[in-house]
Every structure is written in structure tokens, then in C-alpha cells.
Amino acid sequence: MPDLQLFLDGVPLAARPGQTLGAALTDAGIVSWRTTRNARRPRGLFCGIGVCFDCLLMVDGVPNQRACLTPARDGMALRTGADEAQEARDA
Template identity: 45%
Template sequence: MRIEEHPILEKIEKGNLVSFELDGKQMEGYEGEPIAVALRAAGVMTHRHTSKYNKPRGIFCAIGRCTDCVMVVDGKPNVRTCVTPLKEGMKVQTQYGVSAKK
């Protein structure tokens, strides 16, 4: 299931099919679509875990306002994947907490 339209980014234009990594596993998505869209289309619903209770979090607001979808992207923590465009070769990691690297 792929999100076709975003409340902030509007209609999502599909670019070329590209590959990226999620926790070392090869994945595919369309260049330019939000990382969270590619993950959801692949069935990935958990983007981070809370530090206090280790509870899973994923897409919540989908407009970049909350921190539920933050992940480590290319070594940078706290990237809001719901509004960050996917690029070829990105390395995405599940994040633990809201400010620490994995």
C-alpha cells in the first residue's frame, strides 16, 4: 500500500525505482517519495522505539510536526522520514529514543 498524496507535500511524484538500506537490509522505493512512504509500502510500520518503555512508533502526523517517524538517515539522527525525500543508496536505521544514534 503506497501513499499517493501527502497533506503537506501534496501529490507525490514517483521518480525512478531506487534501492536503499533499512538496518542493513536492501529495500526499494521511488526516488523523491518520503522515506516513510517507501517503508510503509514495504510493510515497515516501526521507525523508532521510545527510550523509556521501548514502545514502537511509526507514522503519526505525517506532516513533520511530531517525532514518531524519526530515524537515523545516513548517520544523522532525528530525521523526520515523513517529509524527507528518498534518494538512491540511503542508509536508514531504526532509532531508539529521540536524540541518540543507534
């Protein structure tokens, strides 16, 4: 099956049909995409089943979507919502 193309903060990212956003991000080597409010600690997938809310993203303009539960669709625009997320991804 052909790859899907997502955009994380405007940067193209490949995904496979049937993957969740969290799986696509992890496959791309991105393990954190947001930080906690106070301590600014990196967050990404933790529980992987929608319980912990560590993997939140803005998806196509809708905030607070759980990456572990949201299926990837071609052309999705994903926003980390924070400049600090880039620092967390680079760590």
C-alpha cells in the same frame, strides 16, 4: 521510473522517486522503526507532516531525521538506532 534502493539497518529496501522515507517504509509493510525510551512502544508514521517526531531515523549518519519529510534518494543508509525497533517491526 526505476526504483531506488535504500538500506534499512543494512537490509535492501525499494523506494520510488518522489517518495518520502516514511512512504517507502510503509509501502514495504514496515509501520514502526523505533520505540519510545521508557515504555518501548513502537513508533513510525503518525502525523505524516513533520509535527510529531514519531518517525525519526538516522539517515546517512545524521540522527533524528523525520522520515515523513525526507525524500528518498538512491543508496541512502537508514538506521533505526535501536535493537528494539526490530521487535516493533515484527509485532
